[in-house]
Amino acid sequence: MDKATNKKLFFILLFGLIFSMYQETEAQRTRTKPMPTPAISKTVPSNINFTVSMPKPWTHLLQVEMRVASAQTPAQLELKMPVWTPGSYLIREYARHVQNFSVADAGGNALEWRKINKNTWQIDTKGAKEIVAKYDVYANELTVRTNELNDEHAFFTPAALLMFPKGEISTPSTVKVNPYGNWKVATGLPPVAGQTNTFRAENFDILYDSPFEVSDFKEIRFTAMGKPHRYVVTGEGNYDLELMAKDTEKIIIESSKIFGDLPYNDYLLIVNTRGGGGLEHLNSTALQWNRFGFKPEARYKAFLNLVAHEFFHAWNVKRIRPDVLGPFDYENENYTNLLWVAEGTTSYYEPILLLRAGLITDREFLDSKAALFQQLQDRPGRFETSLEEASFDAWIKYYRQDENAINNQISYYDKGDIVSFMLDVEIRTASDGAKSLDDVMRHLYDEFSKKGRNFTPEDFQKVSELMAGKSLEEFFDKYVRGTEEIDYNSILKGIGLQLLTTRANTNEQPYLGANMTEADGRLTVRSLPAGSPAYESGLNTGDQIVAVDGFRAGQTFLQTYINEKKPGDKVKFSVFRFDQLREMEVTLGGRVSPNYRIAAVENPTDRQKQLYRAFLGNELK
Ligand SMILES: [Zn+2]
Numbered sequence: 366m367d368k369a370t371n372k373k374l375f376f377i378l379l380f381g382l383i384f385s386m387y388q389e390t391e392a393q394r395t396r397t398k399p400m401p402t403p404a405i406s407k408t409v410p411s412n413i414n415f416t417v418s419m420p421k422p423w424t425h426l427l428q429v430e431m432r433v434a435s436a437q438t439p440a441q442l443e444l445k446m447p448v449w450t451p452g453s454y455l456i457r458e459y460a461r462h463v464q465n466f467s468v469a470d471a472g473g474n475a476l477e478w479r480k481i482n483k484n485t486w487q488i489d490t491k492g493a494k495e496i497v498a499k500y501d502v503y504a505n506e507l508t509v510r511t512n513e514l515n516d517e518h519a520f521f522t523p524a525a526l527l528m529f530p531k532g533e534i535s536t537p538s539t540v541k542v543n544p545y546g547n548w549k550v551a552t553g554l555p556p557v558a559g560q561t562n563t564f565r566a567e568n569f570d571i572l573y574d575s576p577f578e579v580s581d582f583k584e585i586r587f588t589a590m591g592k593p594h595r596y597v598v599t600g601e602g603n604y605d606l607e608l609m610a611k612d613t614e615k616i617i618i619e620s621s622k623i624f625g626d627l628p629y630n631d632y633l634l635i636v637n638t639r640g641g642g643g644l645e646h647l648n649s650t651a652l653q654w655n656r657f658g659f660k661p662e663a664r665y666k667a668f669l670n671l672v673a674h675e676f677f678h679a680w681n682v683k684r685i686r687p688d689v690l691g692p693f694d695y696e697n698e699n700y701t702n703l704l705w706v707a708e709g710t711t712s713y714y715e716p717i718l719l720l721r722a723g724l725i726t727d728r729e730f731l732d733s734k735a736a737l738f739q740q741l742q743d744r745p746g747r748f749e750t751s752l753e754e755a756s757f758d759a760w761i762k763y764y765r766q767d768e769n770a771i772n773n774q775i776s777y778y779d780k781g782d783i784v785s786f787m788l789d790v791e792i793r794t795a796s797d798g799a800k801s802l803d804d805v806m807r808h809l810y811d812e813f814s815k816k817g818r819n820f821t822p823e824d825f826q827k828v829s830e831l832m833a834g835k836s837l838e839e840f841f842d843k844y845v846r847g848t849e850e851i852d853y854n855s856i857l858k859g860i861g862l863q864l865l866t867t868r869a870n871t872n873e874q875p876y877l878g879a880n881m882t883e884a885d886g887r888l889t890v891r892s893l894p895a896g897s898p899a900y901e902s903g904l905n906t907g908d909q910i911v912a913v914d915g916f917r918a919g920q921t922f923l924q925t926y927i928n929e930k931k932p933g934d935k936v937k938f939s940v941f942r943f944d945q946l947r948e949m950e951v952t953l954g955g956r957v958s959p960n961y962r963i964a965a966v967e968n969p970t971d972r973q974k975q976l977y978r979a980f981l982g983n984e985l986k
Contacts, residue, residue: 411435413538425505434495443531447695450524453510455764459525460484462503471495509644509651518580524573551597552577553649578635589617600638602656615722645678673718682707684814704756709781727981731963739961768892768906794859800832861973866959873955875930883920898954912939
């Protein structure tokens with residue numbers, strides 16, 4: 366899914382002064398899981414052809430012509446725009462960008478139409494065998510799940526551009542693109558022989574899973590596991606296409622070793638060198654990466670992490686599908702408790718693939734995991750929301766994080782990554798190295814995906830238990846369905862590791878517990894971890910801090926000033942709240958902030974050493 370952009374929000378929320386204590390609360394919720402309504406097929410499918418044009422890129426208007434021909438024309442034809450696109454679990458209301466809608470029969474006679482809800486255009490066909498609908502879509506937002514047209518390129522997400530006739534999700538269609546000037550067209554859809562820039566989709570699920578990039582892009586083609594792959598990159602930047610192709614091939618090889626094959630005929634990686642993030646598709650991915658973010662090495666490795674993430678999705682979520690995630694309901698939320706597997710497990714495999722490909726070391730892997738543990742342990746929200754709840758509520762929470770997210774939410778990416786790591790270690794330990802999480806993924810691919818079945822949360826637990834050779838009921842109860850503190854050390858010791866929360870200084874440091882943001886010379890409270898001194902003293906998110914003990918407040922000053930105080934000292938804050946000046950006193954707390962590190966246990970046994978080596982490819986040290 367759609368990754369880095371949202372992860373970034375979490376990091377912003379975490380950035381600030383110091384973090385804190387928390388108040389434990391239990392949230393137990395029950396719910397029913399609505400299933401998407403199946404599409405009703407007509408007996409005779411229509412013949413559907415789209416033409417997408419962009420004659421004036423500077424207007425940001427993509428022009429769509431949609432021809433629907435049918436031997437059995439209904440009296441009223443309903444054309445629908447999806448409200449979301451798979452992989453990004455938020456209702457985005459793509460219909461709001463549609464304008465200049467008109468419709469006629471093949472002879473050019475205008476037909477009457479009306480909107481009957483937010484995303485449906487109802488047309489009186491008057492028996493016409495072919496109707497021609499035309500509309501423009503305003504495209505001026507570059508993300509991996511929206512559209513952008515400007516004088517550099519067109520990127521479009523078909524679910525955000527192309528309508529489907531009601532009940533015809535299974536009908537094939539073609540898309541002809543009229544590029545601007547000398548631009549080229551790239552998409553994962555197969556071309557129609559003999560027709561320029563025309564592509565065919567077997568059904569709307571495939572159409573909506575195939576983004577388009579149209580520009581004067583740079584490209585490199587390469588072969589991996591005998592199949593054609595290519596990068597197309599729009600925008601200047603400090604990237605090295607040869608190196609990207611070489612390293613991506615290594616990632617592809619390592620992924621295919623887990624699953625046994627490559628599940629497509631060819632694969633396209635679209636890169637735009639602005640912003641950040643990625644979205645997985647059936648045989649392609651759309652990526653965004655800052656144009657100067659391909660160097661130095663650490664930032665390039667972060668890019669490869671993103672590539673590995675989206676690539677692993679070619680199996681996990683695109684083919685190994687959680688219950689309701691495909692075929693999709695494009696008009697409503699599609700609820701699942703399994704996004705933590707779809708996204709968290711995929712995130713877990715990013716560095717695993719890089720490690721196996723020789724692109725990072727076991728130490729880099731363990732350091733990244735220690736940082737992730739620390740991030741989770743600094744979120745009071747971990748006692749509020751379980752992985753399953755976070756998955757289910759993605760539609761109303763994950764993409765809409767506010768200042769309280771740190772206190773009532775966790776990320777199903779980050780905690781899902783951690784719990785996947787813990788599960789992998791559990792399986793390796795319990796099976797004495799015979800099985801691992803790879804076997805779980807492989808089994809889901811062979812026994813579910815290849816047999817046309819989606820998997821449920823119960824299936825995932827059962828397959829994990831099959832590989833572990835023991836019940837994992839307690840593990841799933843505590844860490845997947847529940848909100849218990851993760852007992853890292855009891856799990857990690859299986860492979861000879863321990864989590865050390867070392868303290869550079871055992872003296873308590875003065876602690877305020879408010880995350881600040883500074884912009885245009887204004888210092889503002891961004892979030893407050895529940896239970897922190899600032900939280901308990903009545904500071905609010907949104908308060909603008911004007912002065913501290915009478916001194917003008919800036920981020921750096923405040924940090925230095927607090928650090929020079931002692932726990933128990935009182936500090937007077939002058940703040941603007943709703944344009945009114947107020948004074949508040951905060952009694953500073955005290956805290957020892959630990960530094961998380963994963964290290965070898967003392968005197969590891971041969972078995973621990975062996976399991977570590979089999980897992981991370983190096984000697985335990
Ligand atoms: Zn993802």
